[in-house]
Amino acid sequence: MTTTFKLALTATLAAAFAAGVSAKVQTWGDEKFCPRLFKQFGDVVNLPDGLTQDKDGNIYMSAPNLIDKSYAGVVMKRCFKTGKWSVFAAGAISPKTGRGCPMGIEYGPDGNIYYCDNQYFLSKDYASRIMRIVVDPKTKEALRIETVVENIKLANAIRFFEGDLFFTDTYFDLDRKDGVGLGGVYRVPMSDCRTKKVSLMAKPDYKKDPYFVCCTETVALPGRGGDNSGADGLAITDKGDLYFGTFGSGRFYTAKRQGDGSYAPAKLIFEDPARFPCCDGICFDPVKNRILMTDSAINAVHVWDIAKEKAGAGAMAFGELWKNADTDGADGLLDQPCEPLIWKDAKGKRQLVIVNFDMAFPGLINTVNDSIHTLSVIDLD
Secondary structure (H helix, E strand, O other): OOHHHHHHHHHHHHHHHHHHHHOOOOEEOOHHHOOEEEEEEOOOOOOOOOEEEOOOOOEEEEEOOOOOOOOOOEEEEEOOOOOOEEEEEEOOOOOOOOOOOEEEEEEOOOOOEEEEEOOOOOOOOOOEEEEEEEEOOOOOOEEEEEEEEEEEOOEEEEEEEOOEEEEEEOOOOOOOOOOOEEEEEEEEEHHHHOOOOEEOOOHHHHHHOOOEEEEEEEOOOOOOOOOOOOEEEEEEOOOOOEEEEEOOOOOEEEEOEOOOOOEOOOEEEEOOOOOOOOOOOEEEEOOOOEEEEEEOOOOEEEEEEHHHHHOOOHHHHEEEEEEEOOOOOOOOOOOOEEEEEEEEOOOOOEEEEEEEOOOOOOOOOOOOOOOOEEEEEEEOO
């Protein structure tokens, strides 16, 4: 081997090594909050979405599976004791679309599982619903699925507080000259839907709807394909205050619970598209009195400090827990994160389990629907 060839080979290997190093996914944040792989799914899930847990720590995950529609929409269950995943229930089929699309999901105060049947991607004709999976109190198996609320445009997030069911409707689809998209939050008392279905009023009459709470406004951001989608994620504090944000622009709102149980009008408390361009799923952290928000646009988890908000700190209440560049999520890094869940493992350690939605939309750093479908986990304490 000549000296010239040795030098050329050395240079080639050095360049290849450098290329490999530079190809490493860029990250931002304290390494102690670096996400790890929690679960990679095989041939049952191609689009995971929502998370909840029951009193025993079993995790339930919704999967509309819209990337490959040959897969049925399902609700998966992770057994706390064994760590094994299984199909808990298939999504109830919509008579309008012929498909079930479970998304936002929550364990109900009555021991049943509730989820948002988001039919908007298949039909914009008020086809979405809130569904209840009736659970056998002894066997903990699913018995049947029934409709709780209907006539929804895009049912997205769902929560409970003191016997009331709250959910977001992301699109009102009302033509407005300014192009601002409306979304909103609804509240349905459990007493109204325990034995019968509740039907929302059509969107032109949303202000007259007795179940309507408040709305969001979204102006599409540059480079996002005109996306003006409204209220997406929803969190409720231990005081009953609502926090929610818009997917299309990251506008972050709160609606405070009043002494009589009613809600004040929605208040915009943070808007900074450069730092927070997209609010997807959110959850309340009662231990640290904060809201954790996933950002699908920039692969991030943000933090909103409620104490600083109340102290009038303004934008200082906003922070970032973790962010990483585009990736397929195989190593556990965020890949279009959508739903966070605070969960305790077998050792009692608090963790943040995060769904990676991985369904590319215009303007997000995630540009490919990968063949890898994952959940990430971050240690919180």
